[in-house]
Amino acid sequence: MSYYILLILHFILFSWAFYNILYFGIKPSKSLSWILITLFFPFLGVIAYAIFGINRRKLKFLELKEAKRRKNYIKKSFETINNNHSEKLTSIKAKKISDLIFRTTxxxxxxxxxxxxxxxxxxxxNAIIEAIKKAENFIHLQYYIFEDGKVLNSIIDEIEKKRKENVSVRILYDGFGSSSLKKSTKEKLKKMxxxxxPETPWEYGKFLFSLNHRNHRKVCVIDNKIGFTGxxxxSDQYIDDEFLGIWQDTHLQIEGCAVTSLHKxxxxDFYYATEQDLSEDERFTKSFSCEGKSRLQIVSGGPDYEQSIVMQQYLSLINSAEKSICVLNPYFIPTFSILEAFKMAALSGINVTLLLPKVGDSKMAKYSMYSYFEDLIKAGVxxxxRDDFSHSKVIFIDDEISSVGSTNFDCRSFxxxxxxxxxxxxxxxxLELRKEFDERVAKASKIRFEEFRKRSFKQKTLERLARFLSPLL
Structure with missing residues (x-):
């Protein structure tokens, strides 16, 4: 009897999941994966779907209080900007990409x-710590991962000194990414x-939201004069990792008008986490020296926007390329539209080069990534x-326009x-990014189609299984 009760319960839960997938799913391929997962993995499949699979953007997520606050805040922050912001860009492709970001964000x-x-x-x-040492007004830090260790201790030591000089310090961390951060470390900072x-706290009523909608941004702003992102x-993984070696990554130091946009x-996010509105305080919004030569646009995306901002940014770069596309990313698990864009670019004669790590911190992600290689290489990509683990998220086109940030080429980031x-x-x-890219490529191993297609049946099966389960990543 208990068997039939469980069967009926499974049927009810599967029916609920099937209805939501059918009516609110975006991509047919992803929807099919979720249908099969919820069907063949009783109870666990439905739980996984409830956490990772529900399309909250489609389910009127934008009408939720939290998302409304975010959307209204960013609109208020930039309400005085005029529509001719990109008029000084001479390249048509650059203007097109910039206008897309402006109109969506x-x-x-x-x-x-x-x-x-x-x-x-x-x-x-080193650059961040040096900037902290020079802080006179405030230090604002936001990272997906704050991890106890030498790096964090060095930063805390400098923060302690600056607090004695009455410099204000505000820190945001992601509840999931920084789950290992010790309570004693947080208490130590508070006592200072x-x-x-936490921007996505693990609280009752917010657990599913926090687990699936993580804040993956990396931002440091000091006195509104200097900013860092990338x-x-x-984490100490960047100076010592016993499993993957020292992680390689790319970050930016910015001085100029873009620091204000980064700070906003x-x-x-601080307003969302605390309900403290700091946008009216000139200390936090005033732009300082804007005498540099570089033009820069902050691309801030997430489930609080109607559009998939960062995916559209990547698609726009790929589709605008005329000569070359270079990608450096640790997690290359493309959506259908991104995959087709790369194939179309290569088939149209554009030189498309992907530089990816041979080893990774997730076997499922690695196998899923490998499952796309045959199609891409066949198309001319x-x-x-590379032998070391690169955590950089970089794309540049035609040696002209580049993007450095926190976004992976996967569904979670998009x-x-x-x-x-x-x-x-x-x-x-x-061109500086290109030089480093070429130096890394010279030390990397090129995947050759005839050799790659001879990989074992076991390897191919693991790849397909990982690709099928990729919605869980």
């Missing part, structure tokens, strides 16, 4: 910036007078695998996470 192109590439974790941490908050987290993203990229309209910076 209301975040303008900022001129007058000095940008410095920080090519690994050590460079990024630092304000530290792919680096606050932090202020929006060149794929290189649909579920809060992400932030810096879109750079500066050929010198892009």
């Amino acid at each position: 209301n975040i303008p192109l900022d001129e007058g910036n000095n940008i410095k590439l920080l090519k690994n974790g050590k460079e990024a941490f 007078g630092a304000e530290i908050y 792919g680096v987290n606050i 993203s932090f202020l929006k 060149t794929i290189y695998l 649909e579920h996470n809060y992400e932030l990229n810096a879109l750079i309209f500066d050929e010198d910076i892009t």
Whole structure:
């Protein structure tokens, strides 16, 4: 009798999931995966769908109080910007991409910036700590991962000194990404007078939201004069990792008008986490020196926007390319539209090169990534695998326009996470990225189609299984 009761319960739960997938799913391929997962994995499949699969954007997610507050805040922050923000861009493709970001986010192109590439974790941490030492007014930090260790301890030591000088400190962390952060570390910061908050807290009533909609952004702003963003987290993995070696990553140091736009993203998230509105305080919104030569646009996306901002940014870059597309990313699990865009670009004669890590911190992600290689190589995409683990999220086209940020090429970044990229309209910076990219490619191994297709039946099966289960990633 109990067997039949469980069967009936499974049928009821599956029917609920099937209805939601059928009516609110976006992509047929992903919807089919969820239908099969909920059908063949009783109870666990439905739980997984409820956590990771529900399309909250379609389910009137935008009408929820939290999302409304975010949307209204960013609109208010940039309400004085005029529509001719990109008129000084001479390239048609650059103007097109910039206008797309402005129309979907209301975040303008900022001129007058000095940008410095920080090519690994050590460079990024040294630059951030040096900037903290010079802070006079405030220090604002937001990272997906804050992890106890040498790096965090060094930052806390400097924060303690600045608190004694009455410099205010505000810290945001993601509840999922920073789940290992010790309570004693948070208490230590609070005792210093630092304000530290989880942006996606693991609280009753918010658990499913926090688990699936993570804040993946990496932002540091000091005195509104200098800002940092990119792919680096606050973790010792960038200086010592016994499993994958030292992680490689790319970060940016920004001075100029774009720091204000970067800071407004932090202020929006801080408002969401604390209900403290700091946008009326000139200390936090005033732009300082804007005398640099680089043009930069902050791309801030997440489930609080009607559009998939970061995916549209990547698609626009790929579709606008005329000569070359170079991608450096640790998790390449493309959506159908992204996959087809890369194939179309390669088939039309554009030189498309992907530089991906041979090893990774997730076997499922690695196998899922490998499952796309045959189709891409057949279309003419060149794929290189590097021996070390690269966490960089970089794309640049035609040695002209580049993007450095927190966004992976996967469904989680495109649909579920809060992400932030810096879109750079500066050929010198892009050529610097190209130089480093070429140096990495020279040390990497190229995947050759005839050899790759001979991989074992077991390998191919694992790849297909991982691809099928990729909605859970």
